Amino acid sequence: MDRFVSTFTNKIDAKGRVSVPAPFRAVLERDGYAGGVYCYPSLDAPALDAGGERLAQKIDGLLSGLPDYSDERDQLSVALYGDVQVLTIDGDGRIVLPEGLRAHAGLDAAVTFVGLGDKFQMWEPGRFEKRRSEARSKVQVTRKLFGAGSRGASDGDDGGARE
Amino acid sequence: MDRFVSTFTNKIDAKGRVSVPAPFRAVLERDGYAGGVYCYPSLDAPALDAGGERLAQKIDGLLSGLPDYSDERDQLSVALYGDVQVLTIDGDGRIVLPEGLRAHAGLDAAVTFVGLGDKFQMWEPGRFEKRRSEARSKVQVTRKLFGAGSRGASDGDDGGARE
DNA sequence: TATTAATCCATGCGATCCCATTAATACCCG
């Protein structure tokens, strides 16, 4: 498998270390792990975005779409690259979260790692629970928008289950 | 055969393991089994949805339509990827259901596997029975609406349940 | 030398693998 999936919650120890979930580490390695995890504050959430090479390239891709020396590009560069930190994974699969990043996500005693395909996020467990339920109800709606969308078969309704 | 059909009920053992019905395992393999079963809480029922690669690609398909780094995409990703667990099937054809998933479906001592074509659901046997009988009476009604009703057809017991 | 960061080591719990047992079904042979 080559994408980040599922959620895991790990503790932050006295030294500020957290274990990156083993499955995520596996993904990072396949992704051309170059000694570090790219990590930066999520633009629109109290969380941190992180990923490997693929994520880095994606960011590059976004910027390359904009004309050089444009205001927009400068702003975006700063927003995207400015706060990026490269976190190294130690021999035991742990990273240390710098104070700045911890603050942005309100991280304290534990971290919830959330797989999002080609990147993952780190949340304060409590906040994530809240966000998750929001996202969930939103999907209910989105789902209806997609309507008969791709593949009509068993889609319209999940087996008609209702209770 | 390449679709999940019928229902089977298996026990959860002391370690939280359940045997995936052999016919379902066969389908998963034909479906390009990549080492795991994708599983997540059903959106509108106290049950779990699960499937193989085909299901995973369907999820990807939903997201691929949205622009990277949009708020909408992030939210949808959380709901779709964040809730998904990749369950590995051990050498004996069993999976382990994580606590979170078990809770959502109210799973305790046994699991009823319900084939739904290109995915299947896992129910707490009691709840499923209830839902099934409801569904049945609904069909009765629908049939009357259609008027056609070649009466009595396959009424007895929509089979499957082994044991 | 004091302090902080990085590396190494130890441990407990949970997940995974392997093997044994039972039960149900298909198969073969008398």
Place this chain on the structure above:
DNA sequence: CGGGTATTAATGGGATCGCATGGATTAATA
């Protein structure tokens, strides 16, 4: 057609391995 056997699936238990976690030790910096 009946009896018996071989196979496959489900389940239970024991042993093993890996991961997350905590602490100690060493290296680096001021």
